[in-house]
Amino acid sequence: MKVLIAGLGSIGRRHLRNLRKVGIQDVIAYRVRGNDIPEMDEHPLPVYGSLATALAQKPDIVFVTNPTSLHLEVALAAARQGCHLFIEKPLSHTLRGVDELIDIVTTSGSVAMVGCNFRFHPALQQIQRLLVAGSLGRVITARGHAGEFLPGWHPGEDWRLGYSARKELGGGVILTLIHELDYAYWLFGPVRKVFAQAGGWGGLDLDVEDTAEILLEHRSQSRVSIHLNYVQCPPTRTLEIITERGTIQWDYQAGMVKWYDSETAHWEIWTEPPTFDRNTMFLDEVTHFLDCVAGRSAPLIPLTEAKAVLEIALAAKQSAEDDCSVTLKDS
Numbered sequence: 228m229k230v231l232i233a234g235l236g237s238i239g240r241r242h243l244r245n246l247r248k249v250g251i252q253d254v255i256a257y258r259v260r261g262n263d264i265p266e267m268d269e270h271p272l273p274v275y276g277s278l279a280t281a282l283a284q285k286p287d288i289v290f291v292t293n294p295t296s297l298h299l300e301v302a303l304a305a306a307r308q309g310c311h312l313f314i315e316k317p318l319s320h321t322l323r324g325v326d327e328l329i330d331i332v333t334t335s336g337s338v339a340m341v342g343c344n345f346r347f348h349p350a351l352q353q354i355q356r357l358l359v360a361g362s363l364g365r366v367i368t369a370r371g372h373a374g375e376f377l378p379g380w381h382p383g384e385d386w387r388l389g390y391s392a393r394k395e396l397g398g399g400v401i402l403t404l405i406h407e408l409d410y411a412y413w414l415f416g417p418v419r420k421v422f423a424q425a426g427g428w429g430g431l432d433l434d435v436e437d438t439a440e441i442l443l444e445h446r447s448q449s450r451v452s453i454h455l456n457y458v459q460c461p462p463t464r465t466l467e468i469i470t471e472r473g474t475i476q477w478d479y480q481a482g483m484v485k486w487y488d489s490e491t492a493h494w495e496i497w498t499e500p501p502t503f504d505r506n507t508m509f510l511d512e513v514t515h516f517l518d519c520v521a522g523r524s525a526p527l528i529p530l531t532e533a534k535a536v537l538e539i540a541l542a543a544k545q546s547a548e549d550d551c552s553v554t555l556k557d558s
Contacts, residue, residue, distance in 0.1 A: 228520075231286035231310075233257040233278070233301045234293030236390075237381055238315055241506070242290050242342075243272075245513045257281040257293075257301070282308055288520065291315060294390035295397025299324040302339075306331040311520050312339040313513075317405045317540065318533040320397030325537070329530045338519045340526035341533035344508040345406040346413060347515070350477050350484045353497050354468070355414055357475060357486060364471025366415055366449040371407040371466045374459030377431065391457075392433050399435030400455045401425060401540050407453045408543075409528075409536045410466075411443055415451055418539050420444040420554050425547035429458030441543045 230251055232239050235258045246254060255273045275281040282289075282304060289305035291298050291314040299319045302312055306328055318341050319325060332339045345351055357363065378386045390396035391403040401408075401423075412418065425439035437457040444450055464479035475486040482499035518524040542553040 228288065229253045229255065229284065229286045230288045230290060231255050231257060231281055231284070231305075232290045232292060233281070233305075234291070234297075234315075235274075236292065236294075239290065239292035241509055242292060242313075242315075242513060245506070245510045246290075248510065249514055249517065251517075255281060255284055255286065278304060282310075286310055288313065295402060296320045296390075296395060298397075299328060302328055303331070306335065306337065306339070309335050309337060311337050313516050314339070314341050314533070316341055316343040316409070316533075317397075317402050318530070318537050320402060322534070322537065322541065325530075325534050329534065332530060338516070338526060339530050340516050340519060341528045341530065342509075342512055342516075343406060343409045343528055343533075343536075344512050345410055346527055347508040347511040348479075349499060349503060350479070350482070350497070351410055351414070351466075353484050354466070354475055354477060358414060358468075363473040363475070363486065363488060366447070367469050367471065368449065369411070369415065369451045369466065369468040370454075371411060371451065372454045373404050373407050373464045374454070374456040375462040375464075376460045377437070377457035379460075387433075392431075392435065394434045398433075399425075399544070400437055400457050401439050401441070401543050404455045405536065405540050407455060408441070408443075408539050411445075411451050411453060412532065412536050412539065414468075415443075415445045415447060415449050417446045417535065418443045418542075418555055419446045420552050421539060421542040421546050422552040423543035423546040424550075425543070429456060431457060433457075436544075436547070439543065439547065443539070 232243055235256055257278050258274050259276055288311045291301045295317055298314055302314055391398045423441040425436040427437050429437040431437045439455045441453040466477040468475040472489045473487045477484045484497040485494050487494050519526050538555055542555055546553045
């Protein structure tokens with residue numbers, strides 16, 4: 228099985244390492260910035276500076292890991308060739324071309340999945356099991372928070388040149404930290420209305436928003452607020468869910484979920500497995516995707532769900548720009 232990785236930035240290199248860990252050795256790359264990456268020293272691989280030339284090598288799978296604004300260009304070309312697709316989050320920075328991609332993949336029967344690694348985090352999976360079990364009742368409201376200092380993300384790189392910091396590459400905190408919107412959709416269901424405020428409040432002098440406050444009205448009648456920022460030290464990622472009969476709290480840094488059941492008046496505590504580290508999520512999602520390609524499973528994040536989450540993110544951007552709520556037709 229031949230895999231093409233389109234983009235060898237930090238996430239592309241991570242997927243390259245993980246593909247090799249699971250035994251995929253026939254890997255080629257499409258990259259326009261040269262071959263000066265550490266992984267090339269230990270494990271050389273063919274690198275092509277043209278997408279057409281790379282696709283002419285007839286890969287079975289394409290990992291789309293280039294900047295957000297270039298995702299669909301690569302994904303559409305690969306889909307037309309019948310390749311299976313793993314597209315790094317977010318699906319795109321616009322809805323243009325998304326329906327065409329879904330149609331092509333549906334017609335060809337190829338497997339397509341968007342990589343949003345926090346769906347593979349064991350804590351969120353534990354929370355999902357609690358909500359499905361229903362013992363705590365309906366979700367009334369929830370608050371998700373993700374903040375991390377952007378200049379410290381990739382030491383040794385110029386953070387102002389990365390896609391996260393640049394509008395033309397699909398950057399900004401809402402799209403880059405779309406994980407919170409994705410798990411809100413996953414845990415609490417489709418969204419009916421979005422209201423947001425966002426801007427460069429953190430003083431990073433970017434042409435994209437570095438901070439956002441987003442309020443989601445779900446079709447289930449749950450209200451969920453999401454805070455995102457590029458400026459927080461130390462990094463913080465938390466989730467609190469208030470239900471009819473209790474409370475659920477997650478602290479990513481602490482590696483802990485705890486929940487309170489009002490009927491028993493007791494807190495239960497779940498902690499991460501001792502073998503868990505951050506790369507476990509990425510390794511698990513690649514393994515899951517390869518299982519889907521082999522026909523053993525269905526994608527946890529199909530293109531239709533990724534489109535719905537992208538619609539929420541774009542509605543948040545529109546709401547912040549227009550200073551009004553945005554109602555979604557279907558998500």
